[in-house]
Amino acid sequence: MTLAVAIALTIITAATPLLIAAIGELVVERAGVLNLGVEGMMIMGAATGVGVAIVTESSLLGVLAAIAAGMALSALFALMVLGLAANQYASGLALTIFGLGLSGVVGAPFVGIQREGIRRIELPLLSEIPVIGPILFRQDPFVYASIALVAGVAWFLWRTRAGLILRACGENPVSAHALGYRVLRIRLYAVLFGGACAGLAGAYLSLVLTPFWTAGMTAGRGWIALAIVVFASWLPLRAMLGAYLFGGLIILQLHAQTAGVNIPSQFLAALPYLITIVALTLIMAARRSAGRGSVAPASLGQPFAPAR
Amino acid sequence: MRLTMERRAEGGKWALLLSPLLAVVLTLVSSVVIFWLLGQDPLRALSVYFWQPVSDAYGLQEVAVKATPLVLIAVGLALCFRSNNWNIGAEGQFLIGAICGGGVAVWAHGWGGAWVLPLMLVAGALGGMAYALIPAILKARLRVNEILVSLMLVYVADLFMDYLVRGPWRDPMGFNMPQTVSFGPEATLPLLFTGGRMNIGSVIALAVVVAFALVMARTLKGFEIRLVGQAPRAARFAGFSDTRLTITVFAISGALAGLAGVIEASGTVRQLLPGFSPGYGFTAIIVAFLGRLNPVGCLIAGVFIAITFIGGENAQIILRLPRDMTLVFQGMLLFYILACDTLILYRLRVVRPVDPGATPAPGVRS
Known part of the structure; x- marks a missing residue:
């Protein structure tokens, strides 16, 4: 039983950064913008987060700096795709390349400096309940934040007027504009929110999961977060399900490696990527056989310039 | 007050050639600023990045x-x-x-x-x-x-x-x-x-x-x-x-x-x-x-x-700059290309709002 609890805990830890990044990107895509730069914003969050935390000796400042870094990069992206109506695919790729490079430069002085990770919050008494106690009431603050984010985004998108307007900008920006909504401004807020989430997810990697900096430590997690959004059909609760599924698979692979399963470790390490492909294929095949068309926001990835 | 974009009437082939050149120049200018911020001699750094690789026959072969x-x-x-x-x-x-x-x-x-x-x-x-x-x-x-x-x-x-x-x-x-x-x-x-x-x-x-x-x-x-x-x-x-x-x-x-x-x-x-x-x-x-x-x-x-x-490889050895600096320049270059494309094909214009509020902005007439 304790092993099962331990595994559940590690799955949550592996899933949380994916979930935080995915939920941010989900809002961005709901507003009609495709930001392929999640990986770049995430790794900048990781580098800035751990750097600031080491310099100021404060994890909280590290987290805030990571969020700011993610937002700064997303503001650059917004300038490109909203301000200049540049190609969203290419701009996102540029953001990823730029972020990977800049994180290496920013993180260089902090290579190999180990620090104590952010601790878990233990709710007294409640965390003593067997099984569910440790899972529900003995987590680090990020896990609670990620759950709150999912709930908040789900409520915002489907229960508020602002959320409806945001989705309208993703479905039909021309109509939203004709109704007098500031499409570009709304998209800007969405992109900044996505950047903040990606930065926060990066901070989780470098401040909790592995509390030190290594170059390229995101290892494709930003891209898996993008895949989760597709897998989740742009629905927040399904994104949570998707993130936990992926987290579970990553942990399964780690356990198989340590248990000495007779498969080369590289094959196990490749599993999350292969499973991403399989999952995307299955979900598209299922949608096709269900006879449903695309569930993506109708204007996803298309630039909108009111004056053109 | 806000910005709108209008498609330029002229342009054509020359504009399309101009944009990558402009992007390269902007990247060079930005890299000078970055080198200066990093406390490097910008001219020396530029020469390491862009001149030394092509300054001898061996280098030219390496470029190929x-x-x-x-x-x-x-x-x-x-x-x-x-x-x-x-x-x-x-x-x-x-x-x-x-x-x-x-x-x-x-x-x-x-x-x-x-x-x-x-x-x-x-x-x-x-x-x-x-x-x-x-x-x-x-x-x-x-x-x-x-x-x-x-x-x-x-x-x-x-x-x-x-x-x-x-x-x-x-x-x-x-x-x-x-x-x-x-x-x-x-x-x-x-x-x-x-x-x-x-x-x-x-x-x-x-x-x-x-x-x-x-x-x-x-x-x-x-x-x-x-x-x-x-x-x-x-x-x-x-x-x-x-x-x-x-x-x-x-x-x-x-x-x-x-x-x-x-x-x-x-x-x-x-x-x-x-x-x-x-x-x-x-x-x-x-x-x-x-x-x-x-x-x-x-x-x-x-x-x-x-x-x-x-x-970039030389700079790592000579100037002790991190290798990832090259990626920063590459990402920057791509940003500049994309931005120049827009700026050359479209003209940015500042528009003062006629009636801020629910009325559509003047650009809608197109």
Whole structure:
């Protein structure tokens, strides 16, 4: 039983950064913008987060700096795709390349400096309940934040007027504009929110999961977060399900490696990527056989310039 | 007060040539600022990045060696991007090409004849093509997102290479180092000059550029690729099938990336080992855009980026700048290209709102 609890805990830890990044990107895509730069914003969050935390000796400042870094990069992206109506695919790729490079430069002085990770919050008494106690009431603050984010985004998108307007900008920006909504401004807020989430997810990697900096430590997690959004059909609760599924698979692979399963470790390490492909294929095949068309926001990835 | 954009009436060909040049100049200016902020002498740093690599014959050969894979991959990617197929997994196709071609070399090591080299090139190209067909077929059949699939396959190819050179293909005499045997003379591309590393691969790349320039400008297929990118609806009315085109451009770009991989393995590195590629497949994306998605443009852009590639390596040693600085410049360059494209095609204008509130902005009239 304790092993099962331990595994559940590690799955949550592996899933949380994916979930935080995915939920941010989900809002961005709901507003009609495709930001392929999640990986770049995430790794900048990781580098800035751990750097600031080491310099100021404060994890909280590290987290805030990571969020700011993610937002700064997303503001650059917004300038490109909203301000200049540049190609969203290419701009996102540029953001990823730029972020990977800049994180290496920013993180260089902090290579190999180990620090104590952010601790878990233990709710007294409640965390003593067997099984569910440790899972529900003995987590680090990020896990609670990620759950709150999912709930908040789900409520915002489907229960508020602002959320409806945001989705309208993703479905039909021309109509939203004709109704007098500031499409570009709304998209800007969405992109900044996505950047903040990606930065926060990066901070989780470098401040909790592995509390030190290594170059390229995101290892494709930003891209898996993008895949989760597709897998989740742009629905927040399904994104949570998707993130936990992926987290579970990553942990399964780690356990198989340590248990000495007779498969080369590289094959196990490749599993999350292969499973991403399989999952995307299955979900598209299922949608096709269900006879449903695309569930993506109708204007996803298309630039909108009111004056053109 | 807000900004609107209007399409410029004039422009045309010159404007399209101007934008990459302007982007390069802006990147140079920004890098001077960055060097200055990092406490480096900007002029010295610029000379390390952009002048030293081309200042002697050996350096020029190195530029050709680095430009060869970049140009080959970028020419293929340009076809994809032109037709709205986002193959960003060229890095994986490059590695699989190296693995397939290198596999022939490892297998034939010590007993192969003159047939080894041609077989390697064919195996590399076919391997890259097959690997690129995975995202292509999934996209054509089920509309699975090709960006994510092709990118995930990069990680898979990287791990597969790692497995091979640490496992079945490890050089038995290699003191347990994770690498294959050094390829024999029957499996290495001949050098063009003594005293350098430039090899036949660069000639192949040039031939590919010429061939594709002709295909794009003179054939129906070239027209189809250009049309689908520029006017998808018109292309559909003309009877061009976009799923078939997806398969075609992915196959071509995968084959070219695979060919680049086997040329790198056989001509330059001459064995397989972890960290085989310094990210050519990703850098080629920038080369393709800098080259205006045009084969000849990709050649020029590939040579320029190759110079900065070597400059980055030199800067790491001479100026002790982190190697990732090169990535920062590359990302910046791509941003500038995209921004210049907009600024040259459109005119930004400040508009004062007539009636702030619910009325549509004046630009709507168009």
